Amino acid sequence: xxxxxxxxxxxxxxxxxxxxxxxxxxxxxxxxxxxxxxxxxxxxxxxxxxxxxxxxxxxxxxxxxxxxxxxxxxxxxxxxxxxxxxxxxxxxxxxxxxxxxxxxxxxxxxxxxxxxxxxxxxxxxxxxxxxxxxxxxxxxxxxxxxxxxxxxxxxxxxxxxxxxxxxxxxxxxxxxxxxxxxxxxxxxxxxxxxxxxxxxxxxxxxxxxxxxxxxxxxxxxxxxxxxxxxxxxxxxxxxxxxxxxxxxxxxxxxxxxxxxxxxxxxxxxxxxxxxxxxxxxxxxxxxxxxxxxxxxxxxxxxxxxxxxxxxxxxxxxxxxxxxxxxxxxxxxxxxxxxxxxxxxxxxxxxxxxxxxxxxxxxxxxxxxxxxxxxxxxxxxxxxxxxxxxxxxxxxxxxxxxxxxxxxxxxxxxxxxxxxxxxxxxxxxxxxxxxxxxxxxxxxxxxxxxxx
Amino acid sequence: xxxxxxxxxxxxxxxxxxxxxxxxxxxxxxxxxxxxxxxxxxxxxxxxxxxxxxxxxxxxxxxxxxxxxxxxxxxxxxxxxxxxxxxxxxxxxxxxxxxxxxxxxxxxxxxxxxxxxxxxxxxxxxxxxxxxxxxxxxxxxxxxxxxxxxxxxxxxxxxxxxxxxxxxxxxxxxxxxxxxxxxxxxxxxxxxxxxxxxxxxxxxxxxxxxxxxxxxxxxxxxxxxxxxxxxxxxxxxxxxxxxxxxxxxxxxxxxxxxxxxxxxxxxxxxxxxxxxxxxxxxxxxxxxxxxxxxxxxxxxxxxxxxxxxxxxxxxxxxxxxxxxxxxxxxxxxxxxxxxxxxxxxxxxxxxxxxxxxxxxxxxxxxxxxxxxxxxxxxxxxxxxxxxxxxxxxxxxxxxxxxxxxxxxxxxxxxxxxxxxxxxxxxxxxxxxxxxxxxxxxxxxxxxxxxxxxxxxxxxxxxxxxxxxxxxxxxxxxxxxxxxxxxxxxxxx
Ligand SMILES: Cc1cc2nc3c(=O)[nH]c(=O)nc-3n(C[C@H](O)[C@H](O)[C@H](O)COP(=O)(O)OP(=O)(O)OC[C@H]3O[C@@H](n4cnc5c(N)ncnc54)[C@H](O)[C@@H]3O)c2cc1C
Ligand SMILES: Cc1cc2nc3c(=O)[nH]c(=O)nc-3n(C[C@H](O)[C@H](O)[C@H](O)COP(=O)(O)OP(=O)(O)OC[C@H]3O[C@@H](n4cnc5c(N)ncnc54)[C@H](O)[C@@H]3O)c2cc1C
Numbered sequence: 001x002x003x004x005x006x007x008x009x010x011x012x013x014x015x016x017x018x019x020x021x022x023x024x025x026x027x028x029x030x031x032x033x034x035x036x037x038x039x040x041x042x043x044x045x046x047x048x049x050x051x052x053x054x055x056x057x058x059x060x061x062x063x064x065x066x067x068x069x070x071x072x073x074x075x076x077x078x079x080x081x082x083x084x085x086x087x088x089x090x091x092x093x094x095x096x097x098x099x100x101x102x103x104x105x106x107x108x109x110x111x112x113x114x115x116x117x118x119x120x121x122x123x124x125x126x127x128x129x130x131x132x133x134x135x136x137x138x139x140x141x142x143x144x145x146x147x148x149x150x151x152x153x154x155x156x157x158x159x160x161x162x163x164x165x166x167x168x169x170x171x172x173x174x175x176x177x178x179x180x181x182x183x184x185x186x187x188x189x190x191x192x193x194x195x196x197x198x199x200x201x202x203x204x205x206x207x208x209x210x211x212x213x214x215x216x217x218x219x220x221x222x223x224x225x226x227x228x229x230x231x232x233x234x235x236x237x238x239x240x241x242x243x244x245x246x247x248x249x250x251x252x253x254x255x256x257x258x259x260x261x262x263x264x265x266x267x268x269x270x271x272x273x274x275x276x277x278x279x280x281x282x283x284x285x286x287x288x289x290x291x292x293x294x295x296x297x298x299x300x301x302x303x304x305x306x307x308x309x310x311x312x313x314x315x316x317x318x319x320x321x322x323x324x325x326x327x328x329x330x331x332x333x334x335x336x337x338x339x340x341x342x343x344x345x346x347x348x349x350x351x352x353x354x355x356x357x358x359x360x361x362x363x364x365x366x367x368x369x370x371x372x373x374x375x376x377x378x379x380x381x382x383x384x385x386x387x388x389x390x391x392x393x394x395x396x397x398x399x400x401x402x403x404x405x406x407x408x409x410x411x412x413x414x415x416x417x418x419x420x421x422x423x424x425x426x427x428x429x430x431x432x433x434x435x436x437x438x439x440x441x442x443x444x445x446x447x448x449x450x451x
Numbered sequence: 452x453x454x455x456x457x458x459x460x461x462x463x464x465x466x467x468x469x470x471x472x473x474x475x476x477x478x479x480x481x482x483x484x485x486x487x488x489x490x491x492x493x494x495x496x497x498x499x500x501x502x503x504x505x506x507x508x509x510x511x512x513x514x515x516x517x518x519x520x521x522x523x524x525x526x527x528x529x530x531x532x533x534x535x536x537x538x539x540x541x542x543x544x545x546x547x548x549x550x551x552x553x554x555x556x557x558x559x560x561x562x563x564x565x566x567x568x569x570x571x572x573x574x575x576x577x578x579x580x581x582x583x584x585x586x587x588x589x590x591x592x593x594x595x596x597x598x599x600x601x602x603x604x605x606x607x608x609x610x611x612x613x614x615x616x617x618x619x620x621x622x623x624x625x626x627x628x629x630x631x632x633x634x635x636x637x638x639x640x641x642x643x644x645x646x647x648x649x650x651x652x653x654x655x656x657x658x659x660x661x662x663x664x665x666x667x668x669x670x671x672x673x674x675x676x677x678x679x680x681x682x683x684x685x686x687x688x689x690x691x692x693x694x695x696x697x698x699x700x701x702x703x704x705x706x707x708x709x710x711x712x713x714x715x716x717x718x719x720x721x722x723x724x725x726x727x728x729x730x731x732x733x734x735x736x737x738x739x740x741x742x743x744x745x746x747x748x749x750x751x752x753x754x755x756x757x758x759x760x761x762x763x764x765x766x767x768x769x770x771x772x773x774x775x776x777x778x779x780x781x782x783x784x785x786x787x788x789x790x791x792x793x794x795x796x797x798x799x800x801x802x803x804x805x806x807x808x809x810x811x812x813x814x815x816x817x818x819x820x821x822x823x824x825x826x827x828x829x830x831x832x833x834x835x836x837x838x839x840x841x842x843x844x845x846x847x848x849x850x851x852x853x854x855x856x857x858x859x860x861x862x863x864x865x866x867x868x869x870x871x872x873x874x875x876x877x878x879x880x881x882x883x884x885x886x887x888x889x890x891x892x893x894x895x896x897x898x899x900x901x902x903x904x905x906x907x908x909x910x911x912x913x914x915x916x917x918x919x920x921x922x923x924x925x926x927x928x929x930x931x932x933x934x935x936x937x938x939x940x941x942x943x
Binding site for chain 1: 560562563564586606607609613614617620630634642645646650652655656674675699702704742748749801803804805830832833834835868869870871872873875877885892893896899900926928934936941942
């Protein structure tokens, strides 16, 4: 497949998926974005927002008449390594940003994933790795989540066009800022349903000099998870905590393993890994464990596989991502098994706080038993991979209690009162009822257009 | 402030009676007893509330907010009243909702590394509850022994360790919040991130304008195995700033990274000597924490950088007592400056660090122009500046001059690409400067969010926003008449 066409060389209309057999508009700058939304407001045309648009398999299928890609709004506009700040147009390829940061020994510490395996992307799509706007819009996060946070924790500010057809900004370029509401938190993870970000400002961090991992095997799955939880409370600055059950991919696991990642200056990493092994060997519960090490290169490869959820995405099946309290991880998976959900593969990250499941496909993705179990133990479940027709029926995001859902809808309408942006992304049930424009007080103020 | 609404004032008796029904022993309504609530830590502004109510349960909070909504009365939430921006300043026509009786730690869950507390629990009480097991709550505002966690959430408070460990917003897992009208919502829990909108994120730092926080679940961290401090003296503030920039550019994120100018050094040495270099033009405190192996590596690197950047004095703490002594001067800075006073105004802007030298030069010029003195302490790692303006409230006109000087400093911060407030909040103090940072559309978008939570503008009105628009007015859209053609853009 050819590279995505740039605006200068328009290519024949391409349909990234069968549902989206429509033109994709490519605004060149913020003014273009504004013009599109203004027209959409005037015509009540629902819009689909995308970065590279290669991951339309995310969220509920959007109901839209026009599609807007931010991919031509590209380029880093400010980068000050000593101030840990980078600003870029929303359509800038993630890879370009990562490469620039790497030149200065820095990185996006929240480790956005490469979902190529999740969505079966082609090589070319993967090279670009999504846009920075799309990465922020889904509140991406990786294995370092516990220590380093998610995209939300790194978004310092943004500029955007709201569903009202207005350009607005929030936040700034400095690390500490409490001036006005923190709308960055709201935009991160809004999946394009509130506003179209045109520019984002991010906190960047030094990339750890070295890394190694400690692998503990010869444990039961419960023991492995208990080891991870204990590890999160040790003063050894462990940065990632994953558990792969028996039979997982990655060629590491014969039985369940617990794996801990240690990052920092070389000397410190060497010292800490020994201290960690010594500590766990002394614990009666883990005394029988077998302790191995992953050196730098293997360790990096391992954690990028965990980041990309490879153990579950590399096989076919529907994929769920569950967030819960670490102690509830094993009971939750057991409950889902017990409810008869045909789990093909699963694994844990974030010391058990994140569970990835791959299940045998079914028409409802077993949403009910999975969500019932999650509700019992606390947390939320997101359907990350399933066919369009299934995602159109089954809520992709965890349904909220009535009062909370009502508040979420009011928040949505505060930014996008006609629900023009990514309609149905959060499911048909989420869509706020837009009162009839002709009768109620949400009636747009008619203004003569003289130009 | 908005003029008190006569319609509310005339209903005072009835309001007091309704509140007494809800919280029989928790209504304070005599002038003498209400005196203690008349201001927060921004003492320039004082106002007696309509009435004070001190609920003890969520249900009571819910009922109070329902009654307030029904009777169309305003409500000002208050934690410990240490706000430096007038966030919890009472209004003559508003119920002051004091959360001080919500003072219990509800659950300590070590395995999930979190603690569930009521909002009136002080910041340092959380750490005290878990420190025997080697844990602590990371955000550490200097007011931590007094300020409440509810106030911390409302202000998104920071501390000297937030470059590495984050602000309040990076350390909250769950909230229980009551909306105007009485709805009780539970957000988050013991798991990370939210599906759909991150309402915890937007409630954090909302200055009591969106909802009343009745429960908070915070993350706790294990204490670092070691922490060591380095005390550095430099000839000028510029040199100190260069050193700070170089430390970060070389990939080191210290646990603490603070700076003080000559005026602050002199003030703390006069107040309670702690061995700061009196000949230095600026002082930098670097704290490195982590495992011993890591700290030792980094101490050497930082020392090396400091020498190259022209440090005139350099001391590494050899024990815990010495590390604490390094910090004692910094922690005493506000009272120390207060002692030369007689009064001081604490400002709180953030700037891109590269602008430090320019900002300080301009600040000196302004000080000369106003005939007032200013001392500076900074959270240098993240560019958060605390200029302390000295004035004498007994001198006619001095308070006004100090306020004007403060406003000029904040405008200067914005001018160089920074912001009005890094951690103290907008409150009433910086409200009228909001338009320096945001245009009308930006501000209206923020107000629309407020409308989603509190459509009648009854919760903490008069704070943060310079002008209040009615929600119906904000909801109106300007739509071009007739169909606008879709713009002719490149397509694929
Ligand atoms: C629920 C969910 C969770 C995910 N979690 C992670 C994760 O933890 N880590 C991770 O790395 N990846 C995650 N992803 C994958 C994520 O989609 C990609 O990392 C990234 O979005 C790809 O970029 P893109 O430019 O191709 O985005 P697209 O696929 O084009 O867009 C992704 C989403 O962002 C919206 N969007 C795109 N650009 C903008 C913009 N400028 N303004 C507003 N909205 C915009 C789109 O409407 C769409 O909803 C997740 C996806 C989903 C659905
Ligand atoms: C000497 C001194 C040093 C300080 N140092 C720092 C510092 O280092 N870093 C820093 O960030 N701040 C600092 N502060 C400012 C202040 O301590 C913080 O803003 C603190 O978080 C306020 O907490 P509080 O409980 O006193 O809140 P209050 O002053 O009572 O209220 C502050 C705001 O929060 C709202 N609020 C309070 N409780 C609730 C609730 N339960 N629900 C909803 N809204 C609520 C109020 O309406 C108000 O808008 C300092 C203050 C002083 C006096």
